[in-house]
Amino acid sequence: MIKYREILRLHAQDLSNRGIASSCGCSKNTVGFVLKRAGEMGIHWPLEKDMNDSELQGILFPEKNKSDTRRQPDVSYIHKEMAKSGVTLSLLWHEYTEECRNQREIPYSYRQFCRFYNSYATTSKATLRIKRKPGEIMEVDWAGQTASLKDNLTGEDIPAYVFVAALPCSQYAYVEAFLSMNTESWITAHLHAFQFYGGVARMIVPDNLKTGVDKPSSADPVINRTYHEMAEHYHTVVMPARVRHPKDKPNVEGAVGIISTWIIASLRNQQFFSLRELNEAIKEKLTEYNQKDFQKKSGSRHTAFLEEEKFALLPLPASMYELANWKKATVQYDYHISIDKMYYSVPYEYIKHLVDVRVTRTIIEVFFKSFRIASHMRLHGKEGQLSTFPEHMPAHHKQYVDFNRDYFLKWAEAVGLHTLTMMKGILASYKVEKQALKSCLSLTKLADQYSAARVESACKRALEYSPRPNVNSLKTILKTGQDKLQLDTSNPAIKNENQGNTHGFTRGAAYYGRKEK
Template identity: 30%
Template sequence: MNVLKPHLQSTVFTLLERNKSQRQIQRLTGIDRKTIRRYQAIFESEKSAAANSPTATTGSETAEPQTPPPSRPPATADSSAATTFNFARSASEPHREWIEQQVRLRRNAQAIYQDLADQFAFTASYESVKRFVRALRHIDPEQFDRLAFAPGEEAQVDYGEGALTRDPKTGRYRRPRLFVMTLRYSRRSFRRVVWKSSKQVWAQLHEEAFRYFGGAVSYVVLDNLREGVITPDLYEPEINRLYEAMLEHYGVVADPARVRDPNRKGTVENAIQHTQGTALAGRRFESLEAQNEFLMHWEANWAAKRIHGSTRRQVEAMFQEERPHLRALPTTGFRYFMEVVRTVWDDTTVNIDRSNYAARPAPIGSLVSVRIYDSTIEIRDRRTQALLRTHPRALQAGSLELPEDERPFNPSRQSAFLLASAGDIGPQTKALCQHMFDSEGRVGHRAMWGIVGLAKKYPARLVEQACDHALRHHVYRYKQVRAIVEQLFEQALERLDQAPQLELPLTQDHPLIRPAAEYGELFTLGAQHGAEPQPSTGETQA
């Protein structure tokens, strides 16, 4: 049987009270005439029952007109006001049709009262009009399609605000971030508060939730926060790499909601409001651990045992049905990493923490994604995220992870530039750089850059002497050459300090120096010119 909502029932009863036909009611409301006919029978039965009630007058006395059910044009707040307000007794009732039109135009009660007084000679008070308008106003509830989900199919996640908690750093109370994951089928929730959020914290909270539930769902609906979504898009959202890798480890797919569309994840939104309004309202905690412990206790003893309003079933009972349908957790946890972007250098390596790792088959000059784990380094294609190379993480800075057979020995433009720059310093410097390239290939470019750069800080002749010394003693490392240059520079400074300071004689005769007589004549002319009186400007002084 089709049961109309209360505001539609009131509309039908109001139109029947005004003697509107079923066809007119159908045209105005869009309700089927069979349904209107059934409510017309209800309306007539109630009307006849009211007429036969002991309160109705008998004989020649005229019975009081029955108060029609209130109509509900668009308006605001409390819908119960329209059901309790006696419209028939209001002084505004004769102007009801006009007032309803003004309410639909969203005019306030003050404006309606002023027009009533000006146009209709209304003599009642403003308060009467305000009560009448308040009873007419109501908000039609927004319509939603309630979706049904299979057990273990979906979970929804979001952040809210936790209760006031003492900050261990400042000693003051402030609100931490409240993470909530809610299973869509059973409405069972996982709650945890944290001080700060990050990509790794966001992913770790998901892992904790999966372990709490004993399994993972097929997909997770989330908001477009930066921890999960880098670039929101309706069709191809860009998911955070770390978050995406964590979900892939558990076989879960991320499903970001539309921007500014919280209704897509209304289940977790309601769970956050329920947590804030029931569990945490008015409470304070001395630590995050105390609040998390309380949330676990409250979920197990109260939230999980409640009867859900939509399903009319206990949340815990539905969760027990859903638990077997959750995805089994992997045997090992997810390995967290830090991802950076690096350029492949001329020697086919990338630099991470001052150590170099082979990046082939990535081409020279291209950008690659590097995932840095605790003990390994993964080099991936930046576009497809395909794994290119894996290396053990170097324990010391300056390490090189490049097999000998992968070292390129063919000269490049960088090789020619470095050798030319070394030749500008001196032949021995060029010979040393050539030897480095011949023995190490393009890997030796770094040492060559260092040696060429020494000439910018120290005299070129000292760099040339150091390279000559290095070749004679078979020293082919940049750090050793630099130490030799620094030693030669210190020795040169010592010799300069020890050298006697000789007084240089002043030169009296030189082709560029004029005779002293000419300077005397110049000074005399200047003095005479300064002593001459200045010509009069024609102005008189008072």
């Protein structure tokens, strides 16, 4: 707009028309025309009442205001619509022109339409939605400057790495310190940022750091598997910035510089002995930073986030993502894999195959070509523990799993009373039950070799010899056929010999082929 007030003021100071035109940025003819019209209207400097340039234009050139009959766009409505996904200024201008034609009104051009909205958004609202939509992007990065902790024993300084996240639309920031920049710290920082914002942006823009991107590429970057899994859990997308292109995430880059001054540098004279103390101090400074008023706009980052961006964030899932690490392992011949010196079974069909293992705090999951083939509760404590599922075992191995104490007692009861007594005696004769089960298994195999009836008879004969016989004596009885012999109790000599023998079965001279003297 022409500076009518300045033209009148400079003319009152006897400045030439050429000088006035140079100072006000307009032509000499325009200055002459304005001064001529002011003389005709009787308007001189100083003005009788304070008027701005628009009011002076209405008095000096009323025809200009009457000629502009075009319909003013509803900038408040435009600002609300721009928050919606997929809505652009071009689409809104097209709808605006269609509505003007239907009501036989003259619309503004697209350039003027954008100027109206830009002026409204920059002066009346904290956010400008021409470049960034609310809830669309969250930019993340590590700050170049580090904070420090104090070792309470040695007094040495321990570096603390500062994570920064920013929402470009409202400039709302989140800051947290960690002792490492590893994958666990990187994922944990994202989870805490989501909780802080109370929602999730539709896109995450990180740098090409190794904890986030395995292979940077402008066309098809390879995202770290844990990072990608976390993004899937929160229904968001990771879109890394291009290599050596910090302008792809300018908001977080700017926030890093500001936060380095407002938070990290402001805490330089304080000593912290734990990460919790440092993060509490950072939280106080962060609240002050987010609630600090804008210099050229009304409101603050906090108010802009609550009023114009929080509603656009995706809701948080019902459960928080559980941090998981991915490892590779080869299935050994015993159909187990080793994770942190603990052993977990895998179906035996995958022996010598390379599998992917997802390790969380509580669960071990095994995948083969993205298909889950096994899942175990994670073992803790003494090294070398095993977690084995019978369904992972071959058929000829699986049968040994079912051979327990109850199985053998049930089998012996079905064979006979003497076999049951024999089985109980074997189980009671060993300190370790696993050793006893081997002897019990040998006893069942004798029934397969000879017969259940002969085993019952042999057990009866063995119990007559000793109250706690073993399997070897039972094998001898069956091999020599003693189970088929019946004791001749009609012979008085044998009867008296047996009655006088208090030590059980004793071999006499007849056993060695000699005659009694």
